[in-house]
Amino acid sequence: MKKVGKATITLLLAAFLLSACNSDGNSADTAAGNQPQPAATAQSGTAEPATAAPSAQPASSAETAPSPEASPQADAAGTAQPDDSAAAAEVPLLYHMNKNYDIVPNTETTDKKVVLxxxxxxxxxxxxxxxxxDTLDKHNAKAIFFVNGYRVKEHPELLTLIxxxxxxxxxxxxxxxxxKDKSETEVRKQIEDVQNIVKEITGEAPQFFRPPHGAGGDVGKKIAAGNGLLYMTWSVGSLDWEMKEKDTGKTEKxxxxxxxxxxxxxxxxxHELPWTVEALDTLLTTLEGKGYSFVDPRSIELKMR
Structure with a gap:
């Protein structure tokens, strides 16, 4: 009995010491922020990777926020830039020009009672x-300004203004x-020099061409087409160019x-003439009163039908 008692005491003492060591080790792991390993899965017999604990809110925000380089609205320095995508959107091509230089809708559902x-x-x-x-803005109207190169060269700031x-x-x-009677070389220079200077100043080359006096000839049409320009004269003349400063009743006329x-x-x-500017508001009001609206030139196809 004495021998059995000593063995029992020895075993109990060893079990007590082992239990104390395990308790101290778990306490140390917990204090250090370590998580106990999950039990092995029944399928593989190996431990699954520990699932990461949800990160704190500041860390989550830093991870989900797009970097300046990835944002389409940031420049190289990471500075936010305005979104001009809406302004840059193309105007739908709703109209085309016929051989009489009139504006014609592309579909039956598009308003045909328009003027350019x-x-x-x-x-x-x-x-x-x-x-x-100011008058065009008042009537929500757009217009084409056919410019001469020599005038643009003299006053580029006026082209920028328009x-x-x-x-x-x-x-x-x-x-x-x-x-119409000039050489192809001269006609090309007359047209392409304007294309170049306008693009240099505004960043955009013209898309419409009107020959002076309505006389471009076949060569003018060819070179205009080669530069992606829609060639046109007009179908309604205001005859404002025939009026003089001293004339009376110019607005009514x-x-x-x-x-x-x-x-x-x-x-x-x-034309850009004082009496035309003076008459424009009344003219546009009169046209609106007759049921007409003003076509946006950007909605016109650049190929004649």
Missing amino acids: LTFDDGPKEAELINPLM HDRGGIIGNHSWDHIVL LISNVTSQLHSGSNILM
Whole structure:
């Protein structure tokens, strides 16, 4: 009995010491932030990787926020930039030009009672351009401004003014000369020099070409097409170029000239002239009163049908 008692005491003492060691080890792991390993899976007999504990909120925010380089609205330095995608969206091509230079809808559901507003021989003076643009803005209207290269060279700031205020820039040749009897080399220079200077100043080359005096000839049409330009003259003339400063009743005469020829798709020719600027608000109001709206030039296909 004495021998059995000693063995029992020895075993109990060993078990007690082993239990104390395990308890101290688990306490140390817990204090250090270590997690106990999960039990082995029944399928593989090996321990599964421990599932990561959810991170604190600040760390989560840092991980999910896009970096400046990945954001389309940030520049190289990570500075947020305005999103111009909406402004840069293309205007739907709803119209085309026929051989009479009228504007025609592409589908039966598109409004056909529209007119195209155009102004030739600029840019001339800010004192004419600003009130003209004010009137267009008032009527929510867009227009093509067919410019001459020599005028643009003399006053590039006026071209910038038209462009910045939403005017659509058109090509009206460099020197405003009759092109139909000129050599192909000269016609090309007259047209392409304007393309180049307008793009240099505004960043955009014109897409519309109107030959001076409506006389471009076959060579003018060929070179315009080669530069991606829609060639046009006009279908309604305001005859504002025939009026003089001393003439009376110019506003009434201009409006009468336009309305007497008015039809759906009218391509209206006007100029940057004081009396045209003065008459424009009344003219546009009159056209609206007759049920017409103003086509956005950007909605016109660049190929004649």
